[in-house]
Amino acid sequence: MKPIARIQSFSVNHDKLLPGLYVSRIDGDITTYDMRTRRPNTGDLMSNAAMHSFEHMFATYVRNGALGPDVIYFGPMGCQTGFYLLVRHADNARVLSEVRNVLGRILEHTGPVFGASARECGNYINLDLTSAQQEARRYLQELDARPVTFTYEE
Numbered sequence: 001m002k003p004i005a006r007i008q009s010f011s012v013n014h015d016k017l018l019p020g021l022y023v024s025r026i027d028g029d030i031t032t033y034d035m036r037t038r039r040p041n042t043g044d045l046m047s048n049a050a051m052h053s054f055e056h057m058f059a060t061y062v063r064n065g066a067l068g069p070d071v072i073y074f075g076p077m078g079c080q081t082g083f084y085l086l087v088r089h090a091d092n093a094r095v096l097s098e099v100r101n102v103l104g105r106i107l108e109h110t111g112p113v114f115g116a117s118a119r120e121c122g123n124y125i126n127l128d129l130t131s132a133q134q135e136a137r138r139y140l141q142e143l144d145a146r147p148v149t150f151t152y153e154e
């Protein structure tokens, strides 16, 4: 039997990781982005409602935007400090610009959270727009706080 190898995302130094947008890995023509919203292991976590609501809003707007046909997946990290966005044929500058666009659309959104019904979601009562918007505002501020380099620090 092959020994169990440590997966690539565990080799990132989470002690040095600041909120931002990073390339986590590239598999063929698919780029996995680490949308890091919180500094790891500081006790600063997204609540499940914020993470879930942001997931519904971001997934819907990003799939309806300029990157739409190339979006493979979007979803939260179990550690509650970020999200993964998988894009085919990705260009970093274009992805960053579209991430900012989508955050703006979430902030302008009025009405119900997308997919907020029992038929569409596995826990639809755990959704609220205000939490999604607070997360979007906060992540925009983090993206403005320092240059986005896309690469993890060593």
Ligand SMILES: [Zn+2]
Binding pocket: 052, 056, 120, 121, 122, 123, 124
């Ligand atoms: Zn849901």
